[in-house]
Amino acid sequence: MAEETLRRLAKGYPIVAITGPRQSGKTTLARKVFAEKPYVSLEDLDQREFAAEDPRGFLAQFPDGAVLDEAQRCPGLFSYLQTRVDRDGRAGLFVLTGSQQFHLLDGVTQTLAGRVALVPLLPFSLAELQAVNRAPGSLEELLHSGLYPPIHDRRLDPGIWYGNYVATYVERDVRQMINVRDLGTFQRFVRMCAARTGQLLNLSGLANDCGISHTTARAWLSVLEASYIVHLMPPHHRNFSKRLVKTPKLYFLDPGLAAWLLGIQHAGQLLIHPQRGALFETWVVSELLKARYSRGLASNLYFWRDRSGHEVDVLIEQGDTLVPVEIKAGQTVTRDYFRGLEKWLQIAGNSAGRPWVVYAGDQRQTRQGYHVVPWKELPRSDLLGPGPGATDEA
Template identity: 35%
Template sequence: MIIIHAVNNLHTTLNRHLTPLIRQALNTFPVVVVTGARQTGKSTLIRELLTPPTREYLTLDDLDVLERAHKEPDALLTVNKRMTIDEIQRSPDLLLAVKRAVDRDRRPGRFLLSGSANLALMRSVSETLAGRAVYLTLYPFTMAERAERAMAGRWQALVDNPSQFEGTHPRFERLEETLLQSGFPPAALSPNPATRRIWLDGYVRTYLERDLQALSTIDHLVDFRRLMRMAALRSAALVNQSDLARDAGLTQPTAHRYLNLLETSYLLYRLPAYAVNRTKRLIKTPRLFFCDTGLAAHLAGIDSVADLKKSGLVGPLLETLVVSDLLAWREGLGARPDILYWRLASGAEVDVVIEQAGTVIPIEVKATSRPRVGDIAHLRLFLNDYGKAAPHGLLLHTGERAERLADRIWAIPLSVALGLDG
């Protein structure tokens, strides 16, 4: 526990790509809500946005403040100051008080709230701030943020014109080590793998014993922990709740409830299917993604490169890394594109589809440094099916060369896509 405490209190901070959008939102909306999984850096970020004495800071992790929020929520809100309130999901009563305060005074930037639960999925509070707030999600560090660049990947440039990157770029080195690392700031900034493992173990324990219990009563934490492991082993796979429940030794309704709780606390994401096709039968079941490759690997019992290479999870975890980066990129945009996947009933599948302003860009992710023409069969199928709506497709790989593999299909190094090429 001493090591975990030390890691959590590292003074090193990195700039976040979401900061400019939060500042912009505070100048426009009366309530800005920054949500995301526990330990993604929300508290650090919103503290950096404080400009005393114009903002007052409260955290509901302080039990005295939490008690006041339950007993006298309206009195807790300072009338003449803008307020920053951390871990707001712990007090639905205080959210109602915020609603009442905003209805009286809708000045921009009145409240900056943060929470470790998806308020839109919490029935008790989902309607409280409707029409009054803008919601932003802070994900774990992107690969570019880990490299001290306040950005997500170069996805917009790849959507617009991948040919601009033609040429040689740095390789995506140490693939397995990268997948075992975590984007949670305390783990990402920790000095060695052993410390990261201890931190991740403490993270899971704290989530089960504290954060989860604040969302719902769970009588059998061992069962929930087993479900987490089964889900981690399935990151990037189609959601099959029957199989998941069976392998975890749970009833299907219980497995369904547990998955929803993981999604509410931002540890899981369900990637929807792109289901626009008039002539072919499409699979519409979502795919399951963990929020962080390091956490997924740890839950799956994989803590070494040797274990990862034997596990068969290098490909799925690489897809998880890419999807996580895409979600972070999308969050920083005003007009957010849809991040989807595509699969035919025949089994043909494209890992990711970006749908933006009537354009669809299919993306395949390959854990190879030498992409081949045989790797692009499903991209070709997608491009043929969607014609002008799909101007080009992308094959992401770990090698050096950005080049055209075929008509309308570009091989792009992951170092470019993830913003690591300088």
């Protein structure tokens, strides 16, 4: 779906920017969709020096545009891109990719506003793996391996790959974005965040557990957000109850990375691991986000929880309608699966869309208007919206 989105947006905007975590396939996608354009990586020192020292001469090499990989590495180029695309007037001229949201978006918002269409690209969705017969056979394998492309394209060992990924990419990006004096403390912070995936964010508690200040914890969390490692899901703003929780929930954007950080060494551990439910919820939320991002749309995901403990894991905002979703890691549907939904439906009234339960079993069911979807069929449910892999079935 991201390919279709890029082609569509390139017909209406002079610049298209693909963001996302490192190794999520941004370069591969850009070169595939825009194969006719020259490709330049600004990670290469000589190309970066050329672009920085003579930006006009650098851009003059590409009369019909180009794919500029890791564009945030040369922020001074953005103002010259603005002049170039304004003078040229053609759509789809330049394609930018970047793995650091802060620096790329700074350039976009300050100098290229209105000229750029932004498409975040997260790791593979389950639908993409199913389409090429590379999907893991069990939920435990899916949560353990995660969905980063290299693991599935090259059938790599997840434990080895994630170890290298954290060392070479996560820590490298951190050093470029903020001054981390004690890398060991930052590593502990990332692991502590993984232990809290799917939970309400308690920033003070997180800071205390890591031995850092509240301010430092907030800055480091912002870096993880900007690097597409974590996502903060806000509580819904509509006042269904005056005693609402107002803090966001923390989610990793890939369950495999979170599992590695938790020290999970093989898929079998996830059969009884205490974090199984949190990792399953992490995966479902990431699938919902991927479905939005791949269409060039911002997140429309929220959650609801009151101070009495009543909760709905996800509210999907669709205009004036809120679609409630419960996520359960058990394989047998029980009455308890519906209690949070029932409470919220009583409060929400006409705002409520049809309620859903996504669970770890294998049978699709409909119970008194509640639609129950097994994990393997999530890509074929209309929870993910219109488009390939989604239908309008109940």
